[in-house]
Amino acid sequence: MGQVRELAAPFVVPGPTGVAVRDRLKHLTAEDENVLRAVGAHLGRLASKDLRARCTDGPGHNGDRWAARKRALTADSSSRWAGSLTKHTHNQWALSRRCQLAHIRGLEAGVRMLRHRLSLPIGQRGSKRAPGGYRSRREWHAKSRRLACLETRLETARAGWEAGQVRVVRGGKQLLVTRHHLAKADLTEREWRERWEAERWYLAADGESGKRYGNETIRVAPDGAISIKLPAPLAHLANAPHGRYVLTTRVRFQHRGEEWADRITADRAVAYRIHYDVQRGRWYLTASWQHPVVQTIPLEAARARGMIGIDTNADHFAAYQLDRHGNPVGDPHRFFFDLTGSTSHRDAQLRHAITRLLHWAERVGVTAIGIENLDFTAEKSREKHGGRKRFRQLISGMPTARLKNRLVSMASQYGLAIVAVDPAYTSVWGAQHWQQPLTSATRIMTRHDAASIAIGRRALGHPIRRRTAPPRHHQSDGAGHRTVQAASGTPGREETRRCIPGPRTRCAPPGRGAKAGDQRTQHRSGHAAEQQSWQQDALPLSP
Known part of the structure; x- marks a missing residue:
């Protein structure tokens, strides 16, 4: 990368x-x-x-x-x-x-x-x-x-x-x-x-x-x-x-x-x-x-009761509620609209979708909505995406400036603040860290839903990357690897894990096992540690 x-x-x-x-x-x-x-x-x-x-x-x-x-x-x-x-x-x-x-x-x-x-x-x-x-x-x-x-x-x-x-x-x-x-x-x-x-x-x-x-x-x-x-x-x-x-x-x-x-x-x-x-x-x-110039509320006050992250798309808003700690709450919400037809029809569709979004935000009790500070001026260029006509038409049809102005105007009537964030990497990182963990038999997570979580966490001041999962009930790899793994180029990834004081499982305390000093003995045969006295001898061929 x-x-x-x-x-x-x-x-x-x-x-x-x-x-x-x-x-x-x-x-x-x-x-x-x-x-x-x-x-x-x-x-x-x-x-x-x-x-x-x-x-x-x-x-x-x-x-x-x-x-x-x-x-x-x-x-x-x-x-x-x-x-x-x-x-x-x-x-x-x-x-x-x-x-x-x-x-x-x-x-x-x-x-x-x-x-x-x-x-x-x-x-x-x-x-x-x-x-x-x-x-x-x-x-x-x-x-x-x-x-x-x-x-x-x-x-x-x-x-x-x-x-x-x-x-x-x-x-x-x-x-x-x-x-x-x-x-x-x-x-x-x-x-x-x-x-x-x-x-x-x-x-x-x-x-x-x-x-x-x-x-x-x-x-x-x-x-x-x-x-x-x-x-x-x-x-x-x-x-x-x-x-x-x-x-x-x-x-x-x-x-x-x-x-x-x-x-x-x-x-x-x-x-x-x-x-x-x-x-x-x-x-x-x-x-x-x-109106006279109104002083906006501080950013920390807007984050006090959580946030709703919104991912803007060509035909719908993908929204997710997050608490003040950045944890997703409930299921994703999608507010669809149709931007085809006349200008009055598009404006009506946009107002209707924003109204339903604000009503939901009022019900859940948040005080702010996070949205990307989008600007597709450079991406609309014919010279940059000349062979991707469908893509240029898609981003050209998204009324980003009108959407932000209308959302700010309508949200002010509900007492909601709008927090704008940098749109960089929200879709990629959101899908990487949130799409698969939140997908279940009863919840279907799309890439846009995951992006809305990333936008909300960035608006709350949290990193998009999820926290490392806590240790499993035992220390072997039978329960699977931890959520966040070290990359191949990470320095020190082959070293021994740091000793944490106190027992973490019902077996021997950390740092006292036969294999605690060298993790290679768990997977590599022929190692010197395998010849210690604790190793079970081979069974005899005859009585």
């Missing part, structure tokens, strides 16, 4: 810093929908205009340019609408900038991997840590051409990064590409156009602490009444004083409704976003607010 890399220490994942709840806007009149469409389309055009100005400024943007952009938007909307638009535009540009950098890092990793594999002899086998050479001369030639292509892309991406150029599509690049494949998407041009326009609308307002109900632009009263401050060109559509439009519907947040009511009653900031789902023909209102 190669040298084991240094493992990162476990840590308690910080809790969520924000909350978002959503409710449907039911029973809207035709006039209400027309007003929402007009406001969303008008503000969407302003957002596109401001995004273009922000992209033109590039990295040289400063506070003066921000103020100039806001003044340009205020005349066609209002001061608060302009503030929300410029902030949203800046966040969108910054996100695109981070994605551009991640794209460059991915291209650099691909170029390094291709250069490494092309430098190896054809047919050279790889290892677990690094792939080998290519299998044939034809594949080597194809990869050399791909290397030239990636180097060109990398050079173009770096030039764009240095110039501060970003590519942003308001409405989404995926929906834009769908325009050229309407038959495959089973859409008509009119249906696509409706979705495209709805995605480009802008109906969102940031909260303001100290203002009435926490928001002056989109205001929601404690009784659920919704009023919108109309932009200046649409002020003639107002049905309430001060250029506001009041919707006929009412909202009632079922989830965290009391927390939302407490915030707006105290005039604390709450941000709102109105969204139209074209496929369902429904309007939704999302309310969001931030």
Whole structure:
């Protein structure tokens, strides 16, 4: 076995810093929908205009340019609408900038991997840590051409990064590409156009602490009444004083409704976003607010009542409960989910599996859940696992970042802490030390169940390797070897066992037997010790 890399220490994942709840806007009149469409389309055009100005400024943007952009938007909307638009535009540009950098890092990793594999002899086998050479001369030639292509892309991406150029599509690049494949998407041009326009609308307002109900632009009263401050060109559509439009519907947040009511009653900031789902023909209102930074519980406090270790897989969570000493308790649990289908279906499956997991953790009385700090960014590379398409699809389909964020958010409502551990060797060592000993006629242990024990023990601060089994009822090998044996290269493995004071069995005390000084006499014939007086003489052939 190669040298084991240094493992990162476990840590308690910080809790969520924000909350978002959503409710449907039911029973809207035709006039209400027309007003929402007009406001969303008008503000969407302003957002596109401001995004273009922000992209033109590039990295040289400063506070003066921000103020100039806001003044340009205020005349066609209002001061608060302009503030929300410029902030949203800046966040969108910054996100695109981070994605551009991640794209460059991915291209650099691909170029390094291709250069490494092309430098190896054809047919050279790889290892677990690094792939080998290519299998044939034809594949080597194809990869050399791909290397030239990636180097060109990398050079173009770096030039764009240095110039501060970003590519942003308001409405989404995926929906834009769908325009050229309407038959495959089973859409008509009119249906696509409706979705495209709805995605480009802008109906969102940031909260303001100290203002009435926490928001002056989109205001929601404690009784659920919704009023919108109309932009200046649409002020003639107002049905309430001060250029506001009041919707006929009412909202009632079922989830965290009391927390939302407490915030707006105290005039604390709450941000709102109105969204139209074209496929369902429904309007939704999302309310969001931030939490103050909460100090996470100490790691020792999280370990006080045991731990539940979770091994994340493509179709289920493998979980095992451990006490605070690292001993497995009960039987393994598996929480299955299906990540095929639409995004909403995958999210629902993930939430349902996490909910069942948290309910079980609440019943058993633990205070923390151990999970691997997974990041498959390097393993998704086409250049590293080009011939293992199924494997790349498997790890690409695992929503590790979304899973961790959702688990942390939902676990905080149950008072559970999340402990992240280094994922190195958990599957290998778990299967080596825990799969076979815990398998019985009534319990079937999988490799994933054993990995969950390894994750839980690492989160508790214990080594994954099990303790050496105590001596059997006698000292011979009739009952089998001890659980942990010395490897062939272990120094001193042939030496005499250390003398332990006091009798360990009902026979002679340790260190006093005829064979105590040299263990070789038990198995090797012809040894000098066999000629001692205690050896039984051969039986006579005749009386």
